[in-house]
Amino acid sequence: MVIDDEAHLRITVGQTLELAGYQPQPFDNAQQALDNLDRDFSGVLISDIRMPGMDGMALLRELRQRDPDLPVVLITGHGDISTAVEAMREGAWDFLEKPFSGDQLVEVVRRGIEKRRLSLENRYLKAELEAQQSAAGPRLVGRTPVIKHLASMAQRISQVETDVLLFGETGAGKDLVARAIHERSARSAHPFVAINCGAVPESTIESELFGHEKGAFTGAVERRIGKFEYAQGGTVFLDEIESMPLALQVKLLRVLQERMVERLGSNTPVELNIRVIAATKIDLKAASETGEFREDLYYRLNVVTLPIPPLRERLEDIPLLFQHFAAVAASRSGMEAPPLDAGSVSALLAHDWPGNARELRNLAERYVLLGVTCDYRLDRLMEGSDSESGELPLPRQVELFEKQLISQALVRHQGRINEVCEQLGVPRKTLYDKLRKHDLKPDNFRQHDRESQP
Known part of the structure; x- marks a missing residue:
């Protein structure tokens, strides 16, 4: 938008911009421009400072109220330099001092439009993130077909009473999917109990899962309610189920079949009302064929299997996911970080993400917390990643x-x-x-x- 009460300047500026490939919209007063400006205007606004009625400074203040991200370029005369400095302090994108060259004009507009494009892109990403949030619990963020299919399947599974097996690489988001299923189910008001089978010592895992009575073994000074019993009415999430000792897999199979548990040192069974969601990063069928995982337990778990796609299969979701993780980190830390530029988006898309969404989340947190130390350059932050970035053709x-x-x-x-x-x-x-x-x-x-x- 080009705003000036002098027709010859509007024509000159307009012709220069048209020759550079832009589409100028001329207005002879500020109010007319405001009446034709919507919030998603994707360009730059150029205005003379000295105009009858609403002048350039008043227009700038009004635009800052409406949309502080809109680039505003003010045209100044020789005697208006102090006013131009004041305008920059109040948020003007740039100013042009008369007489200015066509090259100066085009370069200022080019930079302003690039800034506006990035601002709108981040605004739309933020709006989409907000649209994907729900009181029903965690959202599966993304708009690719694979993530939409996953969200649809999770929604369907949440409405039926069945155990679920999640299969996906490390960091792909199995925990998030399990929580999403729980929060959308009729069990959402009851506990969601997550157990990492690979992190609990083998000597205590049976007590952790099933509980024990006082005196059941040395050190059992009081009764302990196990994770399964604690989750009554809710969901038990068994992560890294492939790490569970074979001897314990037999007892887990019995719990899944009978929906009862006995505390260590007790002969009294406790009825369970729970859903079990198990997760693995390996092929359990292949593991059962080699004797590394019980075949009967595999078939008991494999009622409904939900594969979680790795990040490399949903590249278009990466900018949206990064924005989401950065917003969460900024909210938690009370810090802010600038939106991504085109170079940063390219760096995100070129990386192969072996750590999947977990690796992306860690990068977003570093971007918020440490980005200022390297001018928010993602390529430098990514130098500390676990693997090298790959180059996409x-x-x-x-x-x-x-x-x-x-x-x-x-x-x-x-x-x-x-x-x-x-x-x-x-x-x-x-x-x-x-x-x-x-x-x-x-x-x-x-x-x-x-x-x-x-």
Whole structure:
């Protein structure tokens, strides 16, 4: 938007920007520009300071109230330098002193539009995160088909009374999926008890799970309620089930079949009303065939198996997930970090993420807490990761970036094709071709669909 009461300046600035490939919108007064400005305006606002009625400074103050992220460039005369300095203090993006060259104008606009693009991108990511939050418990953040399918399956499973086996790599989010199933179920008001079978010493795991009576063994000075009994009415989550000793697997099988438990040192069975969710990072069927895991327990657990996709299979979700983890870290620490720039997004997409979502969360926390020490450069923060970043081929990077831009436009305009075409500057047929290429469906971005998504 170009705002100036002098027609010749509006024409000159407009022609310069048109030659540079931009689409200037001229206005002869500030109020007219405000009336035509919406919150999702994706460009830069250029205004003269000295104008009748609402001047440039008053316009700046109004815009700062409406949208503090909007880049505002003020045009000043020679005698307005002190005013320009004041404007910069009040939040102007930049100023141009008359007479200015076309190159100066185009460079200021280019930088301003890039800033605006990043601001809107982070705004949309934040809005989508908020849309995905729910009082029903933890959300499975993402918009790729694999994560939407996972969310749908978790929602369905939560409504039926069956034990579940989760399969996924380290850090893929098995704990989060288990909690999501519990929080959406009729058991949500009762305990969710998580047990890492690989972290509990073999000598105490039986007592931890089943409990014991006073005097059951040396050191048992009082009765202890086990994890299974403590979870009455709720859910027991057995993480790293493959680490459970074979001798204990027999007793676990009996608990799953009979829904009863006996404390160590007791002959009285206690009835259980629980759901069991087990998680593993290995192929339990293969382990049962080699004798490393009991075959009967595997088939008892394998009533419903839910695979958790690794992060490398949902690359387009990475910026959204990073934003989510960074927001959580910022809220917890009381600190803030700048939004990601294009280079940081590229670094995220190029990494192979062997630690999956856990590795991404750790990086987001370092970005918030330590980013200032390296100018918030993700490539430098990622140098301390457990593995080296891989380089995606250029066509794949371009494809991912294109899909991300189209997805953001669909989110912004709630799937309205005409508005998306206008924002992206592509014909309708071209957009439909790209939607088919990237498997993007406009209906999935409309408000009623988003509200009903599990």
